[in-house]
Amino acid sequence: MTPRVAGPRVDGWDKVTGAARYAADHSFDGPVHCWPVSSTIAKGRVVSIDTSAALAVPGVVAVLWHANAPRLHTPTADPMSAVLVKPAELAVLQSDGVAYHGQLVAAVLADSLEAARHAAGLLVVEYEQLPHDAELRPGARLRVAPPSPGLDPPEQTIGNPAAALAGAEVTIDARYTTPAEHHNPIEPHATVAAWQDGGVVLYDANQGAHLIQGVIAGMFDLPRDRVRVVSAHVGGGFGAKGPQAVAVLAVMATRMLGRPVKVTLSRQQMFALVGYRSPTVQRVRLGADRAGRLAAVIHEVVAQTSAIHDFCEPAAVLTRTMYAAPHRHTTHRLARLDVPTPFMLRAPGAAPGMFALESAVDELAVVCGLDPVELRIRNEPAADPDTGLPYSSRNLVRCLREGARAFGWRPPPRRDGHRLVGSGVAASAHPSHTFPSTAQLRLHPDGRCTVALGATDIGNGARTVLTAITAEAMAMPPERIDVLIGDSSLPLAAPAGASAGTASWGSAIVDAARRLRAQLTELGDRPLPPDGLTALGQTLGDLAGTPTGAQTAKYAFGAQFAEVCVDIDSGEVRVTRLLGVFAAGKILSPHTARSQLLGGMTMGLSMALHEESVLDSRFGDFVNGDLAGYHIATCADVPDIEVGWIDETDDQVNALGAKGIGELGIVGTAAAIANAVHHATGIRVRDLPIHPHRILEGRP
Amino acid sequence: MEDAEGRDPSRVDVVVRVNGDEHALSVDPRTTLLDLLREKLAVTGPKKGCDHGQCGACTVLLDGRRVLSCLALTVAVQDRAVVTVEGLGGDVAERLRREFVRHDGFQCGFCTPGQLCSAVGLLDEIERGVPSARTENLEAVPVLDGGEIRERMSGNLCRCGAYANIVRAIAAARG
Numbered sequence: 069m070t071p072r073v074a075g076p077r078v079d080g081w082d083k084v085t086g087a088a089r090y091a092a093d094h095s096f097d098g099p100v101h102c103w104p105v106s107s108t109i110a111k112g113r114v115v116s117i118d119t120s121a122a123l124a125v126p127g128v129v130a131v132l133w134h135a136n137a138p139r140l141h142t143p144t145a146d147p148m149s150a151v152l153v154k155p156a157e158l159a160v161l162q163s164d165g166v167a168y169h170g171q172l173v174a175a176v177l178a179d180s181l182e183a184a185r186h187a188a189g190l191l192v193v194e195y196e197q198l199p200h201d202a203e204l205r206p207g208a209r210l211r212v213a214p215p216s217p218g219l220d221p222p223e224q225t226i227g228n229p230a231a232a233l234a235g236a237e238v239t240i241d242a243r244y245t246t247p248a249e250h251h252n253p254i255e256p257h258a259t260v261a262a263w264q265d266g267g268v269v270l271y272d273a274n275q276g277a278h279l280i281q282g283v284i285a286g287m288f289d290l291p292r293d294r295v296r297v298v299s300a301h302v303g304g305g306f307g308a309k310g311p312q313a314v315a316v317l318a319v320m321a322t323r324m325l326g327r328p329v330k331v332t333l334s335r336q337q338m339f340a341l342v343g344y345r346s347p348t349v350q351r352v353r354l355g356a357d358r359a360g361r362l363a364a365v366i367h368e369v370v371a372q373t374s375a376i377h378d379f380c381e382p383a384a385v386l387t388r389t390m391y392a393a394p395h396r397h398t399t400h401r402l403a404r405l406d407v408p409t410p411f412m413l414r415a416p417g418a419a420p421g422m423f424a425l426e427s428a429v430d431e432l433a434v435v436c437g438l439d440p441v442e443l444r445i446r447n448e449p450a451a452d453p454d455t456g457l458p459y460s461s462r463n464l465v466r467c468l469r470e471g472a473r474a475f476g477w478r479p480p481p482r483r484d485g486h487r488l489v490g491s492g493v494a495a496s497a498h499p500s501h502t503f504p505s506t507a508q509l510r511l512h513p514d515g516r517c518t519v520a521l522g523a524t525d526i527g528n529g530a531r532t533v534l535t536a537i538t539a540e541a542m543a544m545p546p547e548r549i550d551v552l553i554g555d556s557s558l559p560l561a562a563p564a565g566a567s568a569g570t571a572s573w574g575s576a577i578v579d580a581a582r583r584l585r586a587q588l589t590e591l592g593d594r595p596l597p598p599d600g601l602t603a604l605g606q607t608l609g610d611l612a613g614t615p616t617g618a619q620t621a622k623y624a625f626g627a628q629f630a631e632v633c634v635d636i637d638s639g640e641v642r643v644t645r646l647l648g649v650f651a652a653g654k655i656l657s658p659h660t661a662r663s664q665l666l667g668g669m670t671m672g673l674s675m676a677l678h679e680e681s682v683l684d685s686r687f688g689d690f691v692n693g694d695l696a697g698y699h700i701a702t703c704a705d706v707p708d709i710e711v712g713w714i715d716e717t718d719d720q721v722n723a724l725g726a727k728g729i730g731e732l733g734i735v736g737t738a739a740a741i742a743n744a745v746h747h748a749t750g751i752r753v754r755d756l757p758i759h760p761h762r763i764l765e766g767r768p
Numbered sequence: 769m770e771d772a773e774g775r776d777p778s779r780v781d782v783v784v785r786v787n788g789d790e791h792a793l794s795v796d797p798r799t800t801l802l803d804l805l806r807e808k809l810a811v812t813g814p815k816k817g818c819d820h821g822q823c824g825a826c827t828v829l830l831d832g833r834r835v836l837s838c839l840a841l842t843v844a845v846q847d848r849a850v851v852t853v854e855g856l857g858g859d860v861a862e863r864l865r866r867e868f869v870r871h872d873g874f875q876c877g878f879c880t881p882g883q884l885c886s887a888v889g890l891l892d893e894i895e896r897g898v899p900s901a902r903t904e905n906l907e908a909v910p911v912l913d914g915g916e917i918r919e920r921m922s923g924n925l926c927r928c929g930a931y932a933n934i935v936r937a938i939a940a941a942r943g
Contacts, residue, residue: 086813303878
């Protein structure tokens, strides 16, 4: 083995040698392989399953379905994580009901993967099928979305937007749509579980080991400490790796069989089972004076949810904070359909919502004859329009100016043979949250320091950034810090989500370091005890308010600039330049921060040009449910993206002065690209993705 | 279940060489090379991202050329040399590893074993003068510019979005 090299990402060497172990890389001796079986109807119930042919296959151990599956408790969650728990989705094989095409109706357990998969095809499932409705169409029965932590209130009216719109010198009234999009982390959901000593150990692919531990403990009526969830490395999440049925199924099977169980979802099954971004239909109306100053903003969102869980894509929420329009109206309406349950996908609400808003703002700039950078600057609010509170910091204008300078804004559109070249801009924003977390620090007599907490690396660089935070808080060189994460037996930590992981974990570490340094002061010149010194730190997160006690609005901002090249004959759009400048407080680990923002922008490019899950309403499921049918950007689609940030000091946002960046990069990218397409061609594409046919249909 | 000569007809005896080690095994003929590596030999570097030849996470080298191990049956790689990310050796692989770390050519790291095997295969293809769909002069040795790297690495998906860094890493490793 090559000696470990010190890299900028502390677990980088493990990832380039194959040493990093993900959930399905783990094995217990003599595992039973589990092949989940999905419903082939969209609505109804399972009357019976003939398992005889499957059970006759050599190596098949059992077939689980609702008639023989053990009954489970309803999952519980603390208030902070309740939003991540979908009780009806987790109640796997608990009833005969079928609420969507692709829902799990059975599972085959066998000594080999080949036997399990073969036997799954031999099950004869008899359904009672009911008529279903799986189409989000005009005239669908809508209701106001229920309030949730990311969407409260669902409807809001400030001032008199209708009157302000009617009296405006310039108005925009446009309808934007975004399709269903799937997370598709390259690592499928997987759990390897073993029932041992009246408890269970799970190697599981998730965004928060403690979150999964709590759900499993509740559903199987176990004390938390009898459930250990290990998730040392996780192959991407993007919102899809909260508590999922696959983990519940694995625990159910290992408890029943008394043997370890390994289950992995197939890529195709992931399209129904682990969430997706709801399609949205958005109407945006803007009213402004001829100088581009906004008087009214109306943003109305329609999204879909499933029959068994309410989730509403909160696409108009950021609109409440973006610009200084005195009259505003935002609504979210939901169609409950017989479809798979949509859920949070990287920057829920913000990504599709800002495509609509930032496209509309660009349309306003065109009508007013203003530069779109200048128009945004003219509408910069002095305080948060949503709450009236001052911002902990807001540097959108600096991002716009710095980005414009670096991009060379704005080159005129040009023609290069049959290719048209243009450029566009859009703003990025994302709320900055901190959630309750704890962390333990231990200073060893040999001069090393261990930081331990149940944080998760889903690609966010957790080990690297937590090393940097600990090193700074303890005034020690990073080489002497060891980070232990990815295990529910470590101190309780928030999941990696809502761009809040680093802020939450880091705030707890800063608190632990303060306590540890106090112990060191007390110790004076005496040597450290043989076991070293330990301190447990915590943060209450947003519940505790800001460090200085002042009430503030907390958001990160950014500006994205895109250059596109549109083949006017084929309709193909290629992004030739993409530049993002962000304001996200203190950047704690520049190397991994740059990658996260780059990754967000890459996913934003993919959203703009490629991604679309096509649901066939006749069957109620996605017809392009694999990676050949569902296109994500490949290496050939992505130019050399430029990422930068401004120096931003923020002593209000949290103890670190740092804002989350995991989602910021995807917000605004699609609008910047669509705006560039308009600049190049004069064609305004209001429906994502910008596939060639939309360009061809828009040609004069 | 045995036939007249005492063999189990539902299994096939194979010899495969993985990262230099020879394994004589009796396998279910349906076993893919990927499942053999991961489930039978505990070689878990190659990853199963789609099991359909669409994501590239399972890429390994077979007699030096990159293949998708989820689409290769074990019985078809009899006596051939399989190299996974764990077994990548030599100067080229070592430079690629270092440049992937230096340029952060990954985030979650799940696709990385496939990306690295693919990159080793790519550099070898250039050495052998194998053109890609993007190569204009089919007579000359391909020039490994950014466009060639992007084209030749597009069989390996990365959802974290590290492509720009992957391209930089491969360009740097080529020197």
